[in-house]
Amino acid sequence: MRLLREGKVKNIFQLENGNLLLKFSDRVSAFDIKFDQRIPNKGKVLCKFANFWFNKLDVPSHFIGLRQENAMEVRKLSMIPYEFIVRGYYYGSMLERYTTDTDFKYLFGVNLTLKKGEKLPYPIFEITTKSEEHDVPVTRDKVLDSGILSGDTLREIEDISLAIYKTIGSIAKPSGFIIADVKLEFGFDERNELNLADSIGPDESRIWLERDYQPGQTQGSYDKQLLRDWLIEIGFKQEMLRLASRGESPKPPRIPEFLINEISDRYIFVYERITGENV
Numbered sequence: 001m002r003l004l005r006e007g008k009v010k011n012i013f014q015l016e017n018g019n020l021l022l023k024f025s026d027r028v029s030a031f032d033i034k035f036d037q038r039i040p041n042k043g044k045v046l047c048k049f050a051n052f053w054f055n056k057l058d059v060p061s062h063f064i065g066l067r068q069e070n071a072m073e074v075r076k077l078s079m080i081p082y083e084f085i086v087r088g089y090y091y092g093s094m095l096e097r098y099t100t101d102t103d104f105k106y107l108f109g110v111n112l113t114l115k116k117g118e119k120l121p122y123p124i125f126e127i128t129t130k131s132e133e134h135d136v137p138v139t140r141d142k143v144l145d146s147g148i149l150s151g152d153t154l155r156e157i158e159d160i161s162l163a164i165y166k167t168i169g170s171i172a173k174p175s176g177f178i179i180a181d182v183k184l185e186f187g188f189d190e191r192n193e194l195n196l197a198d199s200i201g202p203d204e205s206r207i208w209l210e211r212d213y214q215p216g217q218t219q220g221s222y223d224k225q226l227l228r229d230w231l232i233e234i235g236f237k238q239e240m241l242r243l244a245s246r247g248e249s250p251k252p253p254r255i256p257e258f259l260i261n262e263i264s265d266r267y268i269f270v271y272e273r274i275t276g277e278n279v
């Protein structure tokens with residue numbers, strides 16, 4: 001077993017049989033900033049969650065099986081260098097990108113004013129670049145121009161992504177959770193077949209408790225949004241943007257102990273509630 005690369009969250013090992021082992025660490029990143037501290041049990045929860053979703057979803061995927069509590073074996077794919085996002089709610093980066101009636105008219109064909117966190121008329125599909133820095137939205141035309149994907153494959157990815165969002169949302173709902181959005185990655189296997197890759201779990205989704213859901217508000221969330229919200233609260237995000245304009249990036253602040261514990265508890269809570277299993 002050979003370490004191929006250390007991602008922001010996962011370590012990727014090459015196995016003797018040609019497959020990969022994705023090992024989930026307790027590392028945490030937000031706004032693409034890596035923190036020095038660890039979130040206890042996070043790796044385990046993410047991996048077991050991925051195992052749960054891959055088993056539930058009826059789509060071709062790279063998933064082979066769980067190998068350790070925090071490691072899964074997957075087929076090695078040639079990854080598509082984009083991230084595919086489905087959003088069911090007006091939140092996150094969408095708040096900055098769609099601000100006027102005309103923006104929404106362009107998107108949905110009707111004039112709309114939506115409150116932060118409000119449900120969209122229907123889920124929308126977006127594409128972003130995958131970069132070490134910050135992921136930026138790209139248009140379909142740009143993707144097609146790049147020659148990386150054909151129109152048919154892009155449509156297939158869109159259909160599968162929307163179907164996955166619907167399925168995970170309907171599985172989470174009876175446990176009282178809303179899946180606000182999800183980020184997906186895909187790749188091609190040796191037969192050039194499209195496969196769902198990477199992972200699905202609290203690091204790829206915004207997960208809200210239906211009981212606490214209040215459109216117009218910042219939603220209490222069961223993923224790393226809590227960390228993002230704290231970073232915004234302490235002015236770190238602003239500082240980050242200020243430095244970014246000079247091509248610099250800030251040192252990650254120290255996450256307070258109570259927040260680390262709270263985030264860890266929430267990862268465990270959402271896993272146990274949705275899957276019905278203990279961590």
Ligand SMILES: Nc1ncnc2c1ncn2[C@@H]1O[C@H](COP(=O)(O)OP(=O)(O)OP(=O)(O)O)[C@@H](O)[C@H]1O
Nearest residue numbers: 007008009010062074075076077079131132197198
């Ligand atoms: N089946 C697969 N074959 C090859 N690479 C994969 C496969 N599944 C996931 N990957 C890649 O493995 C990496 C997972 O690690 P991690 O999510 O920690 O990386 P990351 O720092 O987020 O990197 P990136 O910005 O590329 O996503 C991602 O780059 C992902 O695209």
Ligand SMILES: [Mg+2]
Nearest residue numbers: 007008009198
């Ligand atoms: Mg990743």
